[in-house]
Amino acid sequence: MKKFYVFCFLLAAGSIGGYNATAQVSNEPHTVKEYFDAAGKKLPSAEGAAEWGESIYQDSIRGVVQRYYASGKLKWRSEYENIRRHTVHGLDEAWYESGQLRRRAHMTHGKWNGELLSYHPNGTLKRRESYQDGKSLGGECFDAAGKPVAFYPFEKMPEAPLGGFTGTLQYVGRNIRYPAEALRKNIQGKVFVNFYVDTLGVVRDVHVKEGVHPSIDEEAKRVVASLPAWEPGYQDGNPVMVSFTMPVMFRIQGKKIKKRTSVE
Numbered sequence: 001m002k003k004f005y006v007f008c009f010l011l012a013a014g015s016i017g018g019y020n021a022t023a024q025v026s027n028e029p030h031t032v033k034e035y036f037d038a039a040g041k042k043l044p045s046a047e048g049a050a051e052w053g054e055s056i057y058q059d060s061i062r063g064v065v066q067r068y069y070a071s072g073k074l075k076w077r078s079e080y081e082n083i084r085r086h087t088v089h090g091l092d093e094a095w096y097e098s099g100q101l102r103r104r105a106h107m108t109h110g111k112w113n114g115e116l117l118s119y120h121p122n123g124t125l126k127r128r129e130s131y132q133d134g135k136s137l138g139g140e141c142f143d144a145a146g147k148p149v150a151f152y153p154f155e156k157m158p159e160a161p162l163g164g165f166t167g168t169l170q171y172v173g174r175n176i177r178y179p180a181e182a183l184r185k186n187i188q189g190k191v192f193v194n195f196y197v198d199t200l201g202v203v204r205d206v207h208v209k210e211g212v213h214p215s216i217d218e219e220a221k222r223v224v225a226s227l228p229a230w231e232p233g234y235q236d237g238n239p240v241m242v243s244f245t246m247p248v249m250f251r252i253q254g255k256k257i258k259k260r261t262s263v264e
Helices: 164-175 180-184 214-225
Strands: 003-008 030-036 051-057 063-069 074-082 087-095 101-108 114-119 125-132 135-142 189-197 203-210 233-235 238-240 242-253 258-261
Touching: 074 101, 164 214, 180 214, 189 214, 203 214, 214 242
Parallel strands: 003 258
Antiparallel strands: 003 242, 030 051, 051 063, 063 074, 074 087, 087 101, 101 114, 114 125, 125 135, 189 203, 189 242, 233 238
């Protein structure tokens, strides 16, 4: 009887609220328009879109990315040194649909640098925080009336269930069953499973980003989709949807069955 190993680890796909632009190769200035649903998931066309965005390329990689509300009002704008790699370099701003400034900050090579300011919908200051090379130097937070409140991080990644990332990956390793067809045909490889943790912490929109074989792909997808709820991620105190990619390695061995996981 053939034995097997299952390896899996977890990757956060970009920062909270990051923008996933379509890769372009033209060296000439051009603009790419994309459409999104209410949860921020990219759509194939404008049908059913709650928001839309445009990537304004200066060349093959540099440019400005802008996202708009369905009303046509600007939602956020960021300057990129590499749009395809989602690397912000320059001014990063966001607005409420009313037009009120929501956030203003600067990034250097994808890391926060300098002062980050955010505002409540009524225009009062919500946060004043300083960064250096992506690390917070501290700051202060305020409620909508302008009164100081306890400082809290600007971004907080979702917290995995079952004892954190390690427990979650162990759960995946324990529950995966190597498909009989794949074992019989000596099929092995790494499946990249993408999923979202929504604002309620629910794992949703599970799909295979890069597969190996239909039977293996479906098994990896099945187990990831069965994960219990997480603690949701937050940005500036508000719950947000965050994307993750879990690579799961299926490997056939002639030794005793082992299931190992590691976090990356």
